Amino acid sequence: MTTMMKFFLAGVAFAGLFAAAHAEDKPTIEIMSSWTSGGEAAALNVIKTEFEKRGGVWKDSSIAGFGAADAAFQNRIVAGDAPGAKQGVIGLAAADFVSQGLFNSIDDVAAAGKWADALPKSIHDLISYDDKVYLAPTGAHGESWVFYSKEAFDKAGIAQEPKSWDEFFADLDKLKAAGIIPVAWGGQPWQQTKVFNMILLSQVGIDGFLKIYVDKDKSEASVAGIKKTLEILGKLRGYVDAGAAGRNWNDATAMLITAKAGVQFMGDWAKGEFTVAGKEPGKDYGCMIAPESKGMVYIADALWFPKTGNGQTDKAQKLLAEVVMDPTVQVEFALKKGSVPMRADVDKSKLDACAQKGAELMAAGAIVPDQAIVLTPQQVGALDDFVDEYWSGGSNDAAAAAENFFATFE
Amino acid sequence: MPVKRKRNLSATIALLPTWFAAVVVFIGTMAWSIRLSFTNSTLFPSSTYVGFAQYSKLFASAKWLASLQNVLIFGVLYVSGCLVLGFLLAAALDRKIRLESAFRTIFLYPYAMSFVVTGLIWQWMLNPTLGIQASMRSLGWEGFVLDWVVNRDMAIYALVLAGVWQGAGLVMVIALAGIRGIEAEQWKAARIDGIPVWRIYVSIILPQLGPALAAAGMLLAMGVIKTYDIVVAMTNGGPGNATEVPAKFIMDNLFGRQNLGLATAGATVLVLGVIIAVAPFRYAMHMRNQAKGGA
Numbered sequence: 001m002t003t004m005m006k007f008f009l010a011g012v013a014f015a016g017l018f019a020a021a022h023a024e025d026k027p028t029i030e031i032m033s034s035w036t037s038g039g040e041a042a043a044l045n046v047i048k049t050e051f052e053k054r055g056g057v058w059k060d061s062s063i064a065g066f067g068a069a070d071a072a073f074q075n076r077i078v079a080g081d082a083p084g085a086k087q088g089v090i091g092l093a094a095a096d097f098v099s100q101g102l103f104n105s106i107d108d109v110a111a112a113g114k115w116a117d118a119l120p121k122s123i124h125d126l127i128s129y130d131d132k133v134y135l136a137p138t139g140a141h142g143e144s145w146v147f148y149s150k151e152a153f154d155k156a157g158i159a160q161e162p163k164s165w166d167e168f169f170a171d172l173d174k175l176k177a178a179g180i181i182p183v184a185w186g187g188q189p190w191q192q193t194k195v196f197n198m199i200l201l202s203q204v205g206i207d208g209f210l211k212i213y214v215d216k217d218k219s220e221a222s223v224a225g226i227k228k229t230l231e232i233l234g235k236l237r238g239y240v241d242a243g244a245a246g247r248n249w250n251d252a253t254a255m256l257i258t259a260k261a262g263v264q265f266m267g268d269w270a271k272g273e274f275t276v277a278g279k280e281p282g283k284d285y286g287c288m289i290a291p292e293s294k295g296m297v298y299i300a301d302a303l304w305f306p307k308t309g310n311g312q313t314d315k316a317q318k319l320l321a322e323v324v325m326d327p328t329v330q331v332e333f334a335l336k337k338g339s340v341p342m343r344a345d346v347d348k349s350k351l352d353a354c355a356q357k358g359a360e361l362m363a364a365g366a367i368v369p370d371q372a373i374v375l376t377p378q379q380v381g382a383l384d385d386f387v388d389e390y391w392s393g394g395s396n397d398a399a400a401a402a403e404n405f406f407a408t409f410e
Numbered sequence: 411m412p413v414k415r416k417r418n419l420s421a422t423i424a425l426l427p428t429w430f431a432a433v434v435v436f437i438g439t440m441a442w443s444i445r446l447s448f449t450n451s452t453l454f455p456s457s458t459y460v461g462f463a464q465y466s467k468l469f470a471s472a473k474w475l476a477s478l479q480n481v482l483i484f485g486v487l488y489v490s491g492c493l494v495l496g497f498l499l500a501a502a503l504d505r506k507i508r509l510e511s512a513f514r515t516i517f518l519y520p521y522a523m524s525f526v527v528t529g530l531i532w533q534w535m536l537n538p539t540l541g542i543q544a545s546m547r548s549l550g551w552e553g554f555v556l557d558w559v560v561n562r563d564m565a566i567y568a569l570v571l572a573g574v575w576q577g578a579g580l581v582m583v584i585a586l587a588g589i590r591g592i593e594a595e596q597w598k599a600a601r602i603d604g605i606p607v608w609r610i611y612v613s614i615i616l617p618q619l620g621p622a623l624a625a626a627g628m629l630l631a632m633g634v635i636k637t638y639d640i641v642v643a644m645t646n647g648g649p650g651n652a653t654e655v656p657a658k659f660i661m662d663n664l665f666g667r668q669n670l671g672l673a674t675a676g677a678t679v680l681v682l683g684v685i686i687a688v689a690p691f692r693y694a695m696h697m698r699n700q701a702k703g704g705a
Binding site (some may be wrong): 070 | 537538664
């Protein structure tokens, strides 16, 4: 009886092997991503559906948590067992892999699809290394957003969006007086750095921002800009609640959804949380660009294509790159993810009010890159440390802290 | 004689895999890490040597210095706290109380939990907007403050509290086993002499528990160097650098910050630290054994 059973099981396993071998005939790809929240998974599914429609086989290897997925990816690369594609940001994090010759170029796909015409020039430059395209951009996120709860604003008697930081702080005082937590603060270093950057952009403008982060300019004007930024950031400390330290961004968003708090500084992915809770932009919550800001900080996602040494996977990578840049996929993806499409030539009418504002700024070129795009991961870490130390250290000496800022670039 | 040699040979062969593991896996990877700490490796190992540059960078980093200080405070308080509380619990259980096994299970139970679970529970309890502070305030005690995990000066003690809560049960079990191993005659003799109970524990029982408590302390101390998960679960190193620990610093630089050189330099310092701490003990023990052998 047991021998029969064993034979049977062996047979099943054998059949399974053949079935798997059969599947290998189609372009098969393993995707490693950290897109696991409701909105993110739905967005990834848009790509998957189209990819499968065009004859590809999709293997999902999602890992929750951006850092965890990155660590797993590095381990797989070092072990010589790279996945077919990895979701990551456009920026210097990818540059190391490219310069080590670990990624496949998708230049022929980009040339055939005329990506150079469809993408903003700055993005096209960022996905190219040595004049060859390596990354397939999926979408961009604006990071200069201040979301606010309409209910909380009504309770505090705030009729319109504040235009300047002075008005903004006056409104925060009104919220406080109404017994509402003024700012739903996300207390993790990366979130604090994003607030720092959106204030910095409002203080030094687009050229000043690029000078600091791209040219690493240490002139007096730059130092003064950092100092003003730290002053505003320091002032915000008085408007957050006691439980802010270490808080997740989505928990902060939940405070707005329940009208416990007034405003939140966050990237546009926060819209996904509002949507899941059945809240509508413009009706239940509002979105405004940080006060006095003439533009928007953005971060862009892309798919990376590691070399796997497998011809079928190479084919699948090219197919996937085509799918990702498909105009309809770009729009559908952006709707699910809360992002802005990368292509400038897509139909923007379907996007919500906030995304349209973002798309306008993007089309006008009023955007500056997030630190992850222009700094190495070591420098990004040092910047997080710098902002976190100032925020949590309680130091109000913005001038002294501003002098230390440039040490993060070393 | 030939019999003995044969036995040695087979023993040597049997131990070969262990030797291989010790040399290649432990010493080999350690040497590899130390080598990397002298290079400018970022995401991938590089062979460009930069001397002690990573080390000077490491010790210029406020975060690293804070992490060393934190692990020292945490280690001393955690180990001593567990030993004291564990011994007190064991002594209490030893008083022939009712439901002893039930209490034993309750006190040992936290040790069965992972540090991640412990960390999360305590994070919730000490979080001012969710836990004890919020519930005390909702009961009408408006001025009640218990905000350790978010307070820069107290966060490290919040970690100690959670750690002791988890580790004391282990010490209790070991100490209780030790106490039960002590002969009942000693108790009778001490009673006849009219010595108070606390004095019996302090002067008679405790000295005999030395080896048991040393073993428990050693187990706990080894956990201290590796402290990582409880910090990640409770505070993630914050607020600021208040609860940063070396193991977390190293992990962050290995993966999140793609800084292999700095991470391996940190790891090397950590290994050196352990060797410096352990070497005097080993030396003292060696000398004592020699003295015994000579006598």
